[in-house]
Amino acid sequence: MKPKQGRQYWKIVGREGFETLFEHKIYVGQITENQLRNLLQVLFAKLALTEGEIIKSYAKKGTKAHSSHIDKVQKLDGKKFMYSCGTNPYVTATAEYEPVL
Numbered sequence: 001m002k003p004k005q006g007r008q009y010w011k012i013v014g015r016e017g018f019e020t021l022f023e024h025k026i027y028v029g030q031i032t033e034n035q036l037r038n039l040l041q042v043l044f045a046k047l048a049l050t051e052g053e054i055i056k057s058y059a060k061k062g063t064k065a066h067s068s069h070i071d072k073v074q075k076l077d078g079k080k081f082m083y084s085c086g087t088n089p090y091v092t093a094t095a096e097y098e099p100v101l
């Protein structure tokens with residue numbers, strides 16, 4: 001018999017090296033995949049970039065004002081659904097289930 005699983009959520013963690021900077025969860029039904037990817041980029045930018053670097057990242061591509069500082073979100077292979085943004089610091093989102101009591 002398959003064990004019961006609780007509600008599924010995204011565990012969002014910001015890290016620098018081995019240090020955990022923050023940890024949050026949001027239920028899967030409360031955010032789309034596209035919103036999750038955008039959220040990871042924003043959280044990475046908050047941790048790693050200056051205001052100027054963030055502004056340059058949002059400037060129109062192909063202009064002098066543009067400079068790509070915000071990493072793309074990578075979908076990591078494995079048993080769990082997991083997304084990652086950045087190298088160090090970095091932010092991850094992993095799909096997990098709440099325990100059933």
